[in-house]
Amino acid sequence: MAKLIDVSDLNIYYGDFLAVESVSMTIEPRAVTALIGPSGCGKSTFLRSLNRMHEVIPGAHVQGKVVMDGQDLYGAGVDPVTVRRHIGMVFQRPNPFPTMSIYENVAAGVRLNAKRMKKSDLDDLVEKSLRGANLWAEVKDRLNRPGSGLSGGQQQRLCIARAIAIQPSVLLMDEPCSALDPISTLAVEDLIEQLKSEYTIVIVTHNMQQAARVSDKTAFFNLAGVGKPGKVVEMDDTTTIFSNPSQKATEDYISGRFG
Numbered sequence: 001m002a003k004l005i006d007v008s009d010l011n012i013y014y015g016d017f018l019a020v021e022s023v024s025m026t027i028e029p030r031a032v033t034a035l036i037g038p039s040g041c042g043k044s045t046f047l048r049s050l051n052r053m054h055e056v057i058p059g060a061h062v063q064g065k066v067v068m069d070g071q072d073l074y075g076a077g078v079d080p081v082t083v084r085r086h087i088g089m090v091f092q093r094p095n096p097f098p099t100m101s102i103y104e105n106v107a108a109g110v111r112l113n114a115k116r117m118k119k120s121d122l123d124d125l126v127e128k129s130l131r132g133a134n135l136w137a138e139v140k141d142r143l144n145r146p147g148s149g150l151s152g153g154q155q156q157r158l159c160i161a162r163a164i165a166i167q168p169s170v171l172l173m174d175e176p177c178s179a180l181d182p183i184s185t186l187a188v189e190d191l192i193e194q195l196k197s198e199y200t201i202v203i204v205t206h207n208m209q210q211a212a213r214v215s216d217k218t219a220f221f222n223l224a225g226v227g228k229p230g231k232v233v234e235m236d237d238t239t240t241i242f243s244n245p246s247q248k249a250t251e252d253y254i255s256g257r258f259g
């Protein structure tokens with residue numbers, strides 16, 4: 001299921017403003033890639049460009065290629081909705097549908113994708129997704145209660161269950177733990193570790209320890225200066241980035257000297 005993504009020479013714009021310049025990187029399947037860097041350097045913008053969420057903002061567009069499975073996701077005739085079905089996303093703040101039950105939250109994506117399913121198959125899928133998100137034991141006796149009644153960490157795992165229920169190949173996570181307490185953060189980090197055997201995972205995080213704990217590869221983004229676009233300074237194995245980066249700017253950032 002997990003897929004490799006090859007990004008080449010990607011420029012990402014908001015109208016005329018070039019926010020991120022010339023990114024080329026290979027995102028490996030069955031691995032976690034962390035995007036780190038100071039505020040405003042374009043990590044979230046880059047993340048959203050991977051599943052064509054960027055272009056929902058008026059005037060936002062890209063130049064360059066994002067290739068998955070031999071197909072350029074920005075190629076002519078490619079449907080962005082299909083791209084988003086294969087590349088799911090989890091946001092900073094848990095955003096379950098507040099009036100829907102836990103069950104319906106997980107089933108929602110499948111229903112939106114217009115897949116007609118027998119009730120028993122849907123039950124199985126909801127259970128499998130909740131198990132996959134490490135939440136089943138905590139909610140199995142209250143599937144019909146509102147998703148908004150769960151704790152923040154449980155809500156985030158519910159959103160992950162909703163994302164994996166549509167069986168994507170890739171999961172994009174934009175600071176998924178920033179609104180969570182330390183215990184919930186660890187639960188989500190454990191989950192990321194488990195999910196990587198099946199998915200390609202890309203995570204934006206401001207937390208250096210988190211990047212070091214959960215990721216296999218790390219890309220460090222930075223701005224060349226005020227008003228300049230963000231760029232990838234270097235990308236390497238996470239252990240190398242954190243122990244022996246090749247660029248001084250990376251070392252300064254991870255050692256807390258700026259950012």
Ligand SMILES: Nc1ncnc2c1ncn2[C@@H]1O[C@H](COP(=O)(O)OP(=O)(O)OP(=O)(O)O)[C@@H](O)[C@H]1O
Nearest residue numbers: 014019037038039040041042043044045046057230
């Ligand atoms: N909707 C938007 N319209 C115009 N410019 C935007 C928009 N969203 C982001 N930008 C600009 O794009 C650049 C990159 O922003 P982005 O949010 O991707 O950075 P980031 O590295 O994820 O930051 P942070 O760590 O603070 O979340 C910034 O200059 C930002 O002001």
